[in-house]
Amino acid sequence: MITLYPAIDLKDGNCVRLYKGAMDQATIFNDNPAAQAAEFVKAGCTWLHLVDLNGAFAGVPVNDDAVDAILKATHVPTQLGGGIRDIATMERWLDKGISRLILGTLAVKDPVLVKEACRLFPGKIAVGIDAKNGMVAVEGWAEVSTLGVTALARKFEDAGVAAIIHTDIDRDGTLTGVNAEASSALASTVSIPVIASGGVKDISDIHCVVAAGNLEGVITGRALYDGRLNLSEAVRVAGGAPC
Secondary structure (H helix, E strand, C coil): CCEEEEEEEEECCEEEEEECCEEEEEEEEECCHHHHHHHHHHCCCCCEEEEEHHHHHHCCCCCHHHHHHHHHHCCCCEEEECCCCCHHHHHHHHHHCCCEEEECHHHHHCHHHHHHHHHHCCCCEEEEEEEECCEEEECCCCEEEEEEHHHHHHCCCCCCCCEEEEEECCCCCCCCCCCHHHHHHHHCCCCCCEEEECCCCCHHHHHHHHHHCCCCEEEECHHHHHCCCCHHHHHHHHCCCCC
């Protein structure tokens, strides 16, 4: 049994999907993110995954209005990443009703602050590890660091991180299949729950993540919007029901 996280990536107030993380290759799927979120919840999703794409590049939240509208329209736990770089921003989002904050660039550039956030907001902090050829990418995936994925994950053992979101950038938005093997390998090296992300193409990928046996969940976006993945079916499979 795993958690299925439908993705709502926000750019200029719209619900979009990128191709391999490139902002100039964004496809708009819905100009009403709140309505899209409500559809996901109606189909049975118990969590929502939001990313402020503009914020990830700007280093500060940008799509506040869209996030606020989603929180108003739905009543399930929501995790948010993108442009969250200081304690004040974290506190503001949590006060608004965000259930879990995803820290990516900050995890690389200021791990001490991430650990402090875990102490201040227990159970509310996730680390986003975005991988390109096994190395960690930051600043909205625009910059690849010299830090390896496993090395970064191990920095946060015993810090109180609620989850690691492991995204294979080269697969994200490509519909070429989730890299469950790499996410599972990462999960085997740390005690922190790992969520797989990037490349989900159809129901077989949900089965793969379930079959891995050590993953907490999977994030899917483009396959849902393209109609290649039936959300109700995916929710059932993620919950342990046969396809």
